[in-house]
Structure formats: C-alpha cells, structure tokens
Amino acid sequence: MIDLDHDILVAFAKSFGLFYLMALSIGVVVYACWPSNKKRFERAARSVLDDEEGPWR
Amino acid sequence: MVAGLTKGERQFAIVISVVLALCGLFLAGAGHQRPLGVHGLLIAFLGIATVFVVLSGYIAPEPSEERLSSYYDDPSKAGIIIAMIWAIFAMFIGDWVAWLLAYPEMTFDAAWASFGRLRPVHTTGVIFGFGGNALIATSFHVMQRTCRARMPDQLSPWFVLLGYNLFCILAVSGYFIGVTQSKEYAEPEWYADIWLVIVWVTYFVLYLRTLARRQEPHIYVANWYYLAFILVVAVLHIVNNLAVPVSLGHAKSYSAFSGVQDAMTQWWYGHNAVAFFLTAGFLGMLYYYLPKRAERPIFSYRLSIISFWGITFLYMWAGSHHLHYTALPHWVQTLGMTFSVMLLVPSWASAGNALLTLNGAWHRVRDDATLRFMMVAAVFYGISTFEGSFLAIRPVNSLSHYTDWTVGHVHAGALGWVAFITFGSIYAVVPILWKRERMYSARLVEVHFWLALAGTLIYVFAMWNSGIIQGLMWRTYTESGTLAYSFIDSLVAMHPYYVARAIGGLLFLIGAAIGFYNIWMTVRTAREEPLEPVADRPIASDTPAGAVQPGE
Ligand code: HEM
Ligand code: HEM
Numbered sequence: 001m002i003d004l005d006h007d008i009l010v011a012f013a014k015s016f017g018l019f020y021l022m023a024l025s026i027g028v029v030v031y032a033c034w035p036s037n038k039k040r041f042e043r044a045a046r047s048v049l050d051d052e053e054g055p056w057r
Numbered sequence: 058m059v060a061g062l063t064k065g066e067r068q069f070a071i072v073i074s075v076v077l078a079l080c081g082l083f084l085a086g087a088g089h090q091r092p093l094g095v096h097g098l099l100i101a102f103l104g105i106a107t108v109f110v111v112l113s114g115y116i117a118p119e120p121s122e123e124r125l126s127s128y129y130d131d132p133s134k135a136g137i138i139i140a141m142i143w144a145i146f147a148m149f150i151g152d153w154v155a156w157l158l159a160y161p162e163m164t165f166d167a168a169w170a171s172f173g174r175l176r177p178v179h180t181t182g183v184i185f186g187f188g189g190n191a192l193i194a195t196s197f198h199v200m201q202r203t204c205r206a207r208m209p210d211q212l213s214p215w216f217v218l219l220g221y222n223l224f225c226i227l228a229v230s231g232y233f234i235g236v237t238q239s240k241e242y243a244e245p246e247w248y249a250d251i252w253l254v255i256v257w258v259t260y261f262v263l264y265l266r267t268l269a270r271r272q273e274p275h276i277y278v279a280n281w282y283y284l285a286f287i288l289v290v291a292v293l294h295i296v297n298n299l300a301v302p303v304s305l306g307h308a309k310s311y312s313a314f315s316g317v318q319d320a321m322t323q324w325w326y327g328h329n330a331v332a333f334f335l336t337a338g339f340l341g342m343l344y345y346y347l348p349k350r351a352e353r354p355i356f357s358y359r360l361s362i363i364s365f366w367g368i369t370f371l372y373m374w375a376g377s378h379h380l381h382y383t384a385l386p387h388w389v390q391t392l393g394m395t396f397s398v399m400l401l402v403p404s405w406a407s408a409g410n411a412l413l414t415l416n417g418a419w420h421r422v423r424d425d426a427t428l429r430f431m432m433v434a435a436v437f438y439g440i441s442t443f444e445g446s447f448l449a450i451r452p453v454n455s456l457s458h459y460t461d462w463t464v465g466h467v468h469a470g471a472l473g474w475v476a477f478i479t480f481g482s483i484y485a486v487v488p489i490l491w492k493r494e495r496m497y498s499a500r501l502v503e504v505h506f507w508l509a510l511a512g513t514l515i516y517v518f519a520m521w522n523s524g525i526i527q528g529l530m531w532r533t534y535t536e537s538g539t540l541a542y543s544f545i546d547s548l549v550a551m552h553p554y555y556v557a558r559a560i561g562g563l564l565f566l567i568g569a570a571i572g573f574y575n576i577w578m579t580v581r582t583a584r585e586e587p588l589e590p591v592a593d594r595p596i597a598s599d600t601p602a603g604a605v606q607p608g609e
Contacts, residue, residue: 014388017374021370024366024370025366025367028362028363028366028367029363031362032359032360032362032363033359040274040275041275041358041359041362042354042358043275044273044275044277044278044358045354045355045358047203047273047277048202048203048277048279048345048349048354049348049349049352049353049354051202051203051205052202052489054126054127054128055125055126055127055128055201055205055206055207055272056205056206
C-alpha cells in the first residue's frame with residue numbers, strides 16, 4: 001500500500017481547491033467575455049421575451 | 058390527464074402503478090403493525106387508485122398528432138395547483154408552530170401535535186411541498202419555451218410530478234406517526250429516500266431529453282440554474298441518505314456516517330439544500346419570469362453566467378459554517394467561513410442583475426403587483442445573502458447560533474425571497490398556461506402583495522430583535538462571573554416577539570389563501586367572460602424593443 005499518511009492527505013485537501021477554483025474562475029470569465037460569444041448571448045437574452053407560439057418543428 | 062397519454066403510455070402507467078402497489082403490499086406485510094406497515098398500505102392504496110384512474114380514461118381516443126405542435130402544459134398546471142395546496146397546508150402548520158412557541162399548551166396533549174413532529178411537517182411542507190412542486194411545474198414550462206421544443210413524452214412528467222408528491226406525502230405523514238431519521242431537511246426514512254432517487258433521476262433524464270430536442274443553439278441561463286438544482290440535489294440526497302435499514306420490515310435505519318463525519322455530511326447536505334433547492338432553482342425562475350414580465354432582456358447576460366458558476370462552485374464549500382465551535386477541525390470551519398463571505402459576490406451579482414433589469418421600468422413595478430413580487434424577491438435575496446455571509450463569520454455566529462436570529466435569517470430568505478419569487482412567477486405563468494387574458498383579479502394580487510410584505514417584515518423584525526436579545530442575555534455575566542439570566546428569563550423575554558411573529562405569519566398565510574382563490578377563479582372563469590377592468594398583464598411595451606441595449 002502506498003504510504004498516504006494523514007498529513008499528506010490534509011495538505012492535499014487544503015490546497016487542491018485553490019488551483020482548480022482559480023482555473024475555473026478564469027475559464028468562466030474568459031468564456032463569458034469572449035467576443036464571438038456576444039451575439040449568441042444577446043440572442044439568448046432576447047429569445048425569452050417572445051416564446052409562446054409553440055415548439056418549432 | 059389520461060386523455061393526453063398515448064395508448065402505450067397508458068399501459069406503461071398501469072404497469073408502474075401495479076408495481077408500486079405490489080411494493081406497498083410487501084412493505085405492509087413486512088411492516089406489520091409498525092409505522093412502516095401503515096406506509097405500505099398507503100402506497101398500495103395510492104398505486105391501486107392510480108390504476109383505476111388510468112383505467113377509467115383508458116378507452117378515451119388517443120391524442121392526435123396535432124399535440125406535437127404545442128407545448129405540453131398539463132403537468133405544469135397540476136403542479137401549480139398542488140404547490141398552492143401545499144403552501145396553504147404547510148404555512149398553516151408553520152403558524153401553528155409559531156403559536157405553539159408562544160403558548161406551549163397548544164399541543165392538546167396529543168403526540169402527533171407536539172412541536173417536534175409539527176416542525177418538520179412545516180419545513181418539509183414548505184420547502185419540498187410548496188417550493189418543490191412550484192420548481193417542477195415552472196421548470197417544465199421554462200424548459201419547453203426556452204428550447205422551443207415539446208417534452209419528449211407525456212408520461213414521464215406525470216411520473217415525476219405525482220411520484221414526487223408521493224414522496225412528500227410519505228415524509229409528512231411519517232412525521233405525524235413518529236418516523237424520522239433526525240437529519241434536518243432529510244428526515245424521511247430509507248424507503249421514501251429510495252423512491253425519491255428513482256423519481257429524481259427520471260426528472261433529470263427528462264430535462265436532458267428535452268434539452269437534446271432544443272431548437273435554440275444556446276441553452277438559456279435559466280435552464281442552467283434548474284439543471285444545477287436537479288443534478289446537485291440528486292447528489293446531495295444520495296450521499297447524505299446512505300444508510301442501512303434495521304430490516305426490510307422496519308422503518309428505522311442507521312446512517313453510514315458517524316460522529317463528526319455525520320455532522321459534516323449532514324450540513325454539507327443542509328447548506329447545499331439551501332443553495333440548490335432554495336436558491337438555484339428559484340434563480341432559474343427569476344432569470345426567466347422577471348425579464349419576461351418586465352418585457353426587457355436581462356441586464357447583463359454575461360454577468361448571469363459568471364454568477365451561475367460562482368454560486369454553484371462556492372456554495373459547495375460553505376456547509377461547515379453550520380458547525381462553528383464544534384468538534385469539526387478548525388481549518389474546515391475557517392474554510393466554510395471564507396467561502397461564505399466570498400459567496401456574497403455572485404449572490405449580489407444576481408440580485409443586482411435583476412434590479413438593474415428593472416431599471417427604466419420602475420413605472421411597471423409600481424403598477425404591476427406581479428412584477429413587484431419579483432422585485433421584492435430580488436431585494437430580499439440581496440438582504441438574506443448579505444446576512445448569511447455575516448452570520449457565517451465565526452465570532453458573529455457565536456452570538457447568533459441557537460437563537461432566533463437564525464430563524465429570522467431563514468425566513469428573510471424563505472418568505473422574502475423564495476415565496477415572493479414563487480408567487481410572482483405563478484401570477485405570471487397562470488394566465489399563460491390557462492390561456493387567459495390576465496388573472497381573475499388584479500386587485501387581489503395587490504392585496505396578496507401587501508399582506509405578504511407586511512407579514513414578512515413583521516416576522517423578520519420580530520426574530521431579529523428576539524434573536525439578538527436572546528443571544529445577549531445568554532452571554533451577560535454578573536460581577537461575580539456567573540450568568541446574569543437564567544434560560545427561563547430569556548424565554549419570558551421572547552414571548553412578545555413570538556406573538557408578533559405568529560401574527561406576521563398569519564398575514565402571510567391569509568395572503569397565500571387569497572392567492573389560491575384568485576388562481577382558482579382564473580382557472581374557473583371561462584375565457585370569453587369580461588374580466589375586471591384593471592388589467593393584470595405586462596403593461597404594453599412603451600419603449601420600442603431594441604431601444605435599450607442593456608449590459609454592453
Ligand atoms: C406563514 C408563514 C410561516 C410561518 C408562520 C413560519 C413559522 C415557522 C416557525 C415557528 C418555525 C420554527 C422556528 C423555531 O424552531 O424556533 C419555522 C421554521 C422554519 N421554516 Fe417557517 N414559517 C412560515 C413560512 C415558511 C416558508 C414559506 C418557508 C420556506 C420556503 C419556511 C421555512 C422554514 C425553515 C427552513 C425552518 C427551519 C429553520 C431552522 O431550522 O433554523 N417557512 N417556521
Ligand atoms: C450567501 C448566502 C448565504 C450564506 C453565506 C448563509 C449562511 C448561513 C449561516 C451562517 C447560517 C447559520 C448557521 C448556524 O448558525 O447554525 C444559515 C442558516 C440558514 N440559512 Fe442561510 N445563508 C445564505 C443564504 C440563504 C438563503 C438565500 C436562504 C433561504 C432561502 C437560507 C436559508 C437558511 C436556512 C434554512 C438556515 C437554517 C439552517 C438550520 O436549520 O439550522 N440561507 N445560513
């Protein structure tokens with residue numbers, strides 16, 4: 001068995017979140033602000049205003 | 058209901074009901090005279106009743122192909138009515154519990170009416186009965202519109218809605234007869250929990266199948282919130298309820314966790330129940346119904362995406378703030394506290410986004426009580442999240458924990474945010490679902506609004522006062538270093554606030570009852586009948602669409 005003692009486990013538990021949450025927040029901001037997404041977002045935001053005609057087929 | 062199902066779906070519905078009834082009979086046999094036996098009989102009875110309902114409509118002609126060119130709204134309609142019934146029932150119990158705290162004699166010496174049994178009836182009834190049904194009903198509406206696609210079949214939405222209500226009935230009836238696993242907001246025992254897993258997975262799959270049929274390239278943000286609600290609640294529910302029953306014939310079970318691990322799992326669950334049941338799903342409502350009712354696109358779509366990921370990923374780590382000053386390692390408490398404070402950022406981003414959407418349409422908010430419900434909800438969302446981040450700071454929590462301050466925070470969120478956004482969304486969606494011009498009476502919506510607002514303010518202020526007084530009395534020392542007040546002293550000091558809270562709750566309950574009457578009359582009133590002159594519709598566009606370019 002690998003010697004994964006308590007201290008190593010705690011050190012990992014205390015720190016991995018820092019890196020993955022940083023990566024996540026950068027990723028999200030980049031996605032949200034990516035210029036070519038702007039059109040889709042605007043379209044989506046308007047699309048809910050008028051949607052009662054029934055499903056498109 | 059049955060007429061909307063195809064032949065194959067009717068047959069499948071009968072099969073499901075028969076299997077359910079057989080499971081019920083098994084539990085009834087194995088459970089003998091014990092509470093589990095009662096639940097077994099209840100399940101068997103409901104299963105058989107469903108078989109008869111389906112059979113009675115079995116020979117009706119099948120729905121025509123034309124149905125495919127409209128959305129499938131029957132389950133949403135049923136869900137809204139069921140949600141309102143739960144609202145009245147559970148808030149009635151809530152107010153009873155409130156009077157009970159002021160006048161403890163009101164248990165009438167009956168075990169089922171004791172505080173310990175009525176309280177979870179209230180919390181389960183409002184959160185899962187009222188909130189859950191409203192979420193299911195509106196999610197069916199929202200997912201179809203935003204995808205421009207009809208649900209893939211007619212049976213699974215009914216299975217989700219009715220199956221979910223079976224879970225709620227098992228939960229609430231269980232508390233009255235003493236069945237509970239004593240985990241707050243997760244009280245139902247193993248058999249009800251297993252049933253909910255089946256229902257919830259069906260719900261998740263139904264949502265994904267509808268999204269897969271979508272005609273819109275981009276998935277509108279409200280769906281992300283609803284999906285986060287469904288997915289995370291599934292994960293939380295399964296993990297927190299891992300348990301081993303005493304036997305298949307016994308309701309009691311023992312948790313797979315023990316000691317501080319059990320506490321941490323429970324409050325990881327408990328806080329994320331707040332986050333994903335009482336927040337994410339209702340933000341889905343907010344992001345759909347508020348722009349629609351205001352007839353303005355959301356202020357910043359980008360911000361709504363950023364706050365979505367912020368909320369989903371930060372909330373996951375905040376649960377330990379419920380366990381300050383316990384055996385939980387100090388660093389885990391600090392972690393929960395830090396994440397709770399950071400949570401304020403995406404929370405206020407959402408609240409601000411909603412309010413900025415209304416900026417420029419304030420005259421509508423003034424004239425339209427439905428939109429006002431949604432606006433107040435956004436304000437209370439801002440207040441309760443600010444308060445929550447504050448309460449999560451360890452030294453603040455040392456004052457607030459165990460006091461009515463927590464209860465005040467809970468109801469600022471539950472009444473001011475959850476119930477307000479729900480009522481606003483229901484008033485917006487009912488005329489659409491039943492194809493009416495408007496609600497039966499705009500004046501009654503107005504009355505409901507003011508009763509609800511007055512009730513919430515009375516409730517919350519009473520609890521803030523009471524909680525802080527209570528907390529301070531418990532930590533006041535005399536010169537000789539002994540406690541200045543006994544526990545009973547603090548109880549006596551609470552009494553006037555408890556009476557005030559019960560009155561505030563009564564106003565809120567009356568408002569909900571008026572709302573139910575209004576909805577009922579809207580449904581009952583035939584389409585052609587002339588309605589009240591005051592319109593309860595979004596006021597016609599006065600700015601040309603496209604004149605405002607928000608968010609960029
Ligand atoms: C008529 C309106 C309501 C009244 C009078 C009311 C009253 C109460 C009372 C008396 C308690 C027990 C407090 C204690 O143990 O000291 C309670 C707890 C609770 N209520 Fe309500 N309630 C109402 C509406 C709601 C709504 C609409 C929700 C949720 C959507 C809600 C969620 C809760 C929760 C989560 C708790 C448990 C709080 C905790 O453990 O800290 N209530 N309520
Ligand atoms: C940023 C957002 C929020 C944070 C950081 C937060 C934080 C907290 C804290 C620190 C407590 C007290 C824990 C204790 O002393 O035991 C608490 C309790 C509670 N909060 Fe919040 N809160 C937030 C938002 C909300 C919202 C929006 C709602 C409701 C809709 C809500 C519902 C509750 C409930 C039901 C409890 C009582 C749990 C119990 O039974 O003990 N919270 N929250």
